[in-house]
Amino acid sequence: MHSVDVSDPVWNHLLDVRGAGTSIAATDGWSEDEYQAVELYGPVASRSGKPMVIGQIGQSLDGRIATVSGDTRDISGPDGLAHLHRLRALVDGVVIGVKTALHDAPRLTVRLCDGPNPARIIIDPRGRLPDDAAVLRDDGSRRIVIQAVDQDRPEGVEVVRLAARDGLLHPEEIIQALTERGIHSLLIEGGGFTISRFMEAGLLDRLHVAISPVLLGGGSSGLTLPSPPERLTDAIQPETAVFQLGSDVVFDCALRADS
Numbered sequence: 001m002h003s004v005d006v007s008d009p010v011w012n013h014l015l016d017v018r019g020a021g022t023s024i025a026a027t028d029g030w031s032e033d034e035y036q037a038v039e040l041y042g043p044v045a046s047r048s049g050k051p052m053v054i055g056q057i058g059q060s061l062d063g064r065i066a067t068v069s070g071d072t073r074d075i076s077g078p079d080g081l082a083h084l085h086r087l088r089a090l091v092d093g094v095v096i097g098v099k100t101a102l103h104d105a106p107r108l109t110v111r112l113c114d115g116p117n118p119a120r121i122i123i124d125p126r127g128r129l130p131d132d133a134a135v136l137r138d139d140g141s142r143r144i145v146i147q148a149v150d151q152d153r154p155e156g157v158e159v160v161r162l163a164a165r166d167g168l169l170h171p172e173e174i175i176q177a178l179t180e181r182g183i184h185s186l187l188i189e190g191g192g193f194t195i196s197r198f199m200e201a202g203l204l205d206r207l208h209v210a211i212s213p214v215l216l217g218g219g220s221s222g223l224t225l226p227s228p229p230e231r232l233t234d235a236i237q238p239e240t241a242v243f244q245l246g247s248d249v250v251f252d253c254a255l256r257a258d259s
């Protein structure tokens with residue numbers, strides 16, 4: 001397993017090349033742990049000029065992303081949380097499902113590292129999110145709601161209206177609509193339902209599973225695919241690299257061959 005040191009020079013370099021479509025060359029003088037930080041974040045930062053979609057799940061040792069009461073905030077340790085904020089800083093937009101928006105009232109801003117705030121994107125097909133939700137608050141970042149109903153949103157919030165089929169919005173149409181609006185890289189932050197739909201559609205380039213050393217024994221599961229493989233021989237076996245971030249371990253899974 002690789003230890004990771006996201007030093008200021010490495011992080012500033014990653015922010016400099018963010019979205020530039022260039023590969024990141026190793027720089028003389030970096031330690032092995034700094035080089036590993038480039039291995040972990042480089043593919044998210046550089047993105048080689050095409051749309052890039054990454055999912056991230058912060059989960060317990062037993063694969064839970066929230067307790068039975070829905071408590072989720074401290075599942076990841078401090079380094080795991082900093083990891084999530086770094087991913088936010090490297091993408092154009094961060095996507096959550098409406099249940100996470102309603103339950104967690106997340107701000108989706110970058111606070112634990114330097115870097116820009118991403119656009120906040122909420123999938124709310126039936127218009128359940130109230131106008132005063134924290135995620136819609138005007139702080140200068142773009143706020144976008146993807147919905148299947150005619151519903152006005154607060155001033156400044158962009159609305160993407162898509163057709164639902166059997167209550168579902170197709171992730172490919174979501175990505176296309178966001179690309180047309182200048183958002184070329186996405187972090188799908190949760191919850192499990194939302195990430196699973198992108199994964200099932202084969203649209204995640206990478207998946208980061210950040211595992212924290214806690215056992216919950218119940219609560220929401222991370223991934224729940226609508227059509228999971230029935231036999232182990234059919235299990236998804238991505239190319240995976242493993243990184244140590246403080247108490248947490250991040251599995252970086254490349255889900256698409258060219259990602």
Ligand SMILES: NC(=O)c1ccc[n+]([C@@H]2O[C@H](COP(=O)([O-])OP(=O)(O)OC[C@H]3O[C@@H](n4cnc5c(N)ncnc54)[C@H](OP(=O)(O)O)[C@@H]3O)[C@@H](O)[C@H]2O)c1
Nearest residue numbers: 057058065066072097098099100168169190191192193194
């Ligand atoms: N540890 C972590 O990394 C992490 C991160 C985020 C959230 N969480 C936790 O996850 C839990 C919520 O997760 P969840 O899986 O229940 O819900 P979720 O993914 O947050 O939201 C699911 C809802 O979003 C809408 N939605 C998402 N994708 C859609 C699509 N493609 N088409 C149509 N509708 C779509 C649907 O809304 P409707 O129901 O209105 O149809 C769906 O029921 C919370 O407890 C939260 O704390 C954990």
